[in-house]
Amino acid sequence: MIQILTPLLFFIVFLYVFFNVYKNQKSGTISKINLPPGSFGWPFLGETLALLRANWDGVPERFIRERVQKHGSPLVFKTSLLGDRMAVLCGPAGNKFLFGNENKLVAVWWPTPIRKLFGRCLITIRGDEAKWTRKMLLSYLGPDAFATHYAATMDVVTRRHIELHWRGKEEVNVFQTVKLYAFELACHLFMSLEEPNYIAKLGSMFNIVLKGILELPIDFPGTRFYSANKAAAAIRTELMMIIKARRVELEEGKASSSQDLLSHLLTSSDENGRYLTEKEIANNILLLLFAGHDTSAVSITLLIKSLGEHPDVYDKVLKEQLEICKAKEAGELLKWGDIQKMRYSWNVVSEVMRLNPPIVGAFREALVDIEYADYIIPKGWKVYWSAACTHKDAANFEDVTRFDPSRFEGAGPTPFTYVPFGGGPRMCLGKEFARLEVLAFLHNIVTNFKWDLLIPDEKIEYDPMATPVKGLPIRLHPHHV
Numbered sequence: 345m346i347q348i349l350t351p352l353l354f355f356i357v358f359l360y361v362f363f364n365v366y367k368n369q370k371s372g373t374i375s376k377i378n379l380p381p382g383s384f385g386w387p388f389l390g391e392t393l394a395l396l397r398a399n400w401d402g403v404p405e406r407f408i409r410e411r412v413q414k415h416g417s418p419l420v421f422k423t424s425l426l427g428d429r430m431a432v433l434c435g436p437a438g439n440k441f442l443f444g445n446e447n448k449l450v451a452v453w454w455p456t457p458i459r460k461l462f463g464r465c466l467i468t469i470r471g472d473e474a475k476w477t478r479k480m481l482l483s484y485l486g487p488d489a490f491a492t493h494y495a496a497t498m499d500v501v502t503r504r505h506i507e508l509h510w511r512g513k514e515e516v517n518v519f520q521t522v523k524l525y526a527f528e529l530a531c532h533l534f535m536s537l538e539e540p541n542y543i544a545k546l547g548s549m550f551n552i553v554l555k556g557i558l559e560l561p562i563d564f565p566g567t568r569f570y571s572a573n574k575a576a577a578a579i580r581t582e583l584m585m586i587i588k589a590r591r592v593e594l595e596e597g598k599a600s601s602s603q604d605l606l607s608h609l610l611t612s613s614d615e616n617g618r619y620l621t622e623k624e625i626a627n628n629i630l631l632l633l634f635a636g637h638d639t640s641a642v643s644i645t646l647l648i649k650s651l652g653e654h655p656d657v658y659d660k661v662l663k664e665q666l667e668i669c670k671a672k673e674a675g676e677l678l679k680w681g682d683i684q685k686m687r688y689s690w691n692v693v694s695e696v697m698r699l700n701p702p703i704v705g706a707f708r709e710a711l712v713d714i715e716y717a718d719y720i721i722p723k724g725w726k727v728y729w730s731a732a733c734t735h736k737d738a739a740n741f742e743d744v745t746r747f748d749p750s751r752f753e754g755a756g757p758t759p760f761t762y763v764p765f766g767g768g769p770r771m772c773l774g775k776e777f778a779r780l781e782v783l784a785f786l787h788n789i790v791t792n793f794k795w796d797l798l799i800p801d802e803k804i805e806y807d808p809m810a811t812p813v814k815g816l817p818i819r820l821h822p823h824h825v
């Protein structure tokens with residue numbers, strides 16, 4: 345077997361190197377212009393391993409810091425990551441430049457593994473089509489939709505989750521449990537799925553997809569990307585079956601067009617009367633289930649960690665949440681207005697996301713040759729911005745490593761220094777959804793329990809999202825009312 349695999353692997357690597365050299369030769373003029381300082385690293389691998397190593401060590405900002413120091417250019421450097429040439433724009437100036445020039449100088453772009461796994465969906469389309477798709481998704485996921493009914497639904501799902509997975513337990517592995525919660529909630533709200541075993545089966549396939557998104561796109565048995573590709577295909581098959589069944593239910597009047605995201609997508613058209621194809625719906629739901637559950641699960645897990653580490657902050661959060669309970673009838677569900685009152689709690693969540701942004705950074709593509717900080721970023725190059733690096737720079741936050749929710753009081757951080765949800769026309773589409781989800785969970789958990797961290801100072805690694813290495817085991821202490 346090894347005798348066959350080794351030459352095959354060498355052949356694949358050779359093809360990649362050849363392809364990259366060819367690409368470079370085609371853009372031979374590049375060497376004559378003033379490119380940002382930096383290194384493209386190894387053929388094919390570029391500097392990907394250094395980026396991944398920094399993430400696994402739990403310090404994603406290290407990759408950028410080391411290069412800024414080495415190349416002496418605080419605003420921009422060049423590198424090669426995940427098979428593509430890239431300019432990394434550092435800090436608030438870079439964020440402002442990229443978010444303000446969407447569709448003019450740059451356009452959204454994600455690395456090959458992500459594009460291949462998710463297919464044609466919001467994150468892989470641009471221009472008017474993307475604007476229309478965003479609008480359609482936002483009419484279901486934006487604040488207007490929330491004002492009406494989501495708060496109560498999220499509260500119901502959260503309460504049920506706590507009764508099933510937390511009540512009566514002495515110890516809980518937070519990440520595992522919360523991941524299940526976030527996935528169940530997304531499946532419920534997006535597709536009205538309820539069956540726990542089916543949801544668990546889909547969830548385990550998503551875990552395989554997650555591990556393949558920040559890998560070299562080598563589609564070869566044994567690689568993480570290969571397994572992720574297979575899992576994404578299997579999820580898509582399941583989604584297509586669900587979509588077809590729903591279409592029939594809608595035609596027979598057994599489902600309503602406002603029932604959930606799936607019905608909404610099947611019955612909404614653009615101003616020219618075009619509907620999304622079933623495959624496009626499957627890809628967009630795949631994207632939303634993915635983008636919408638791991639990020640929230642990570643935020644909730646790290647929030648529980650921070651509250652365990654800072655009992656004074658826990659006490660203030662509990663006080664705010666009990667005030668909200670006091671103003672309600674016993675058993676009454678959360679309303680949108682209650683979420684708006686959770687100001688201190690949201691500052692705490694914001695500080696958690698500052699210190700550990702669930703998504704470390706994102707990408708754009710240069711649409712033209714871009715002049716930036718006296719250098720040229722050639723058309724077609726990819727551009728990377730980093731929330732982690734901006735959030736953890738002492739130039740942007742006083743006493744930068746200290747956990748201090750009060751930074752978000754008043755006017756809050758200087759614009760473009762705090763960017764966990766990105767910015768500009770491609771800012772996170774699920775920001776309000778995430779806020780509601782995290783705060784509904786926080787409300788229910790602090791009003792029911794206090795907890796101790798079983799592994800104090802548990803290491804956080806980014807693989808690719810911030811996760812405590814042992815999943816954050818805690819000991820629960822229920823409140824006795």
Ligand code: HEM
Nearest residue numbers: 635636639640702703706764765766767770772773774778
């Ligand atoms: C704490 C939770 C979350 C964080 C920190 C987060 C962060 C981000 C970031 C950094 C981006 C890239 C923005 C850019 O490139 O400028 C993004 C994009 C996106 N997020 Fe989120 N996200 C969260 C939750 C969610 C949820 C709950 C959903 C869906 C329900 C969602 C859906 C999306 C989508 C669809 C995009 C792509 C938007 C586009 O390209 O137009 N996210 N998110």
